Amino acid sequence: MNLAEGVQIVSFGLLSLMVLGAALGVVLLQNIVYSAFLLGGVLISIAGLYLLLNADFVAAAQVLIYVGAVNILILFAVMLVNKQEDFASLPRSWVRQGATALVCTGLFALLSTMILQTSWLGLNSGAAPETSTTILIGEHLFSDFLLPFELASVLLLMALIGAVVLARREFLPEEIVSSERQPVLTLPERPRQPMVVSSGTSSTPGSTSE
Numbered sequence: 001m002n003l004a005e006g007v008q009i010v011s012f013g014l015l016s017l018m019v020l021g022a023a024l025g026v027v028l029l030q031n032i033v034y035s036a037f038l039l040g041g042v043l044i045s046i047a048g049l050y051l052l053l054n055a056d057f058v059a060a061a062q063v064l065i066y067v068g069a070v071n072i073l074i075l076f077a078v079m080l081v082n083k084q085e086d087f088a089s090l091p092r093s094w095v096r097q098g099a100t101a102l103v104c105t106g107l108f109a110l111l112s113t114m115i116l117q118t119s120w121l122g123l124n125s126g127a128a129p130e131t132s133t134t135i136l137i138g139e140h141l142f143s144d145f146l147l148p149f150e151l152a153s154v155l156l157l158m159a160l161i162g163a164v165v166l167a168r169r170e171f172l173p174e175e176i177v178s179s180e181r182q183p184v185l186t187l188p189e190r191p192r193q194p195m196v197v198s199s200g201t202s203s204t205p206g207s208t209s210e
Contacts, residue, residue, distance in 0.1 A: 015048045023042050036075050057133045
């Protein structure tokens with residue numbers, strides 16, 4: 001093992017620990033703002049893993065799109081909603097927690113089995129690709145993966161509309177707003193004395209006429 005391979009192994013271990021730690025923080029923390037920030041850490045760590053696989057374009061797209069757009073959108077949605085609600089325990093919450101744990105355990109077992117049964121030795125051929133990764137990704141996105149690509153766009157649009165609906169303020173009629181306003185404190189106005197108007201002269205209060 002040379003120095004380059006050692007650096008790659010150490011980098012892979014550090015990035016993997018960052019992904020796992022940040023993902024656990026996203027799920028386990030009760031503060032949703034911290035969870036959203038840790039989600040950005042997960043996405044950045046995955047971009048580092050893409051760099052180790054020589055997928056430079058995918059890593060740049062990961063940072064620009066998911067970290068710079070999707071994660072910022074999630075943070076804006078969290079900040080705009082900002083609803084303070086007391087935590088209320090749901091009835092039979094253990095059923096939901098058990099189902100979630102069962103699904104996560106099944107997915108973990110499935111991925112572990114796939115990793116262990118895959119022959120990774122033949123993938124590292126060392127041959128340079130004939131075309132750039134950008135061209136290959138573009139061809140696959142608009143041919144084989146066109147439907148999942150469009151479905152992801154629709155899901156992001158639905159998330160944006162949901163954030164706007166949750167963050168909007170209810171419209172209050174003017175009658176309700178005016179009735180809820182407190183009366184302004186004002187001093188009583190001093191009564192004015194009537195002015196006497198004659199044919200030739202006009203007298204004001206405090207003046208004498210000859």
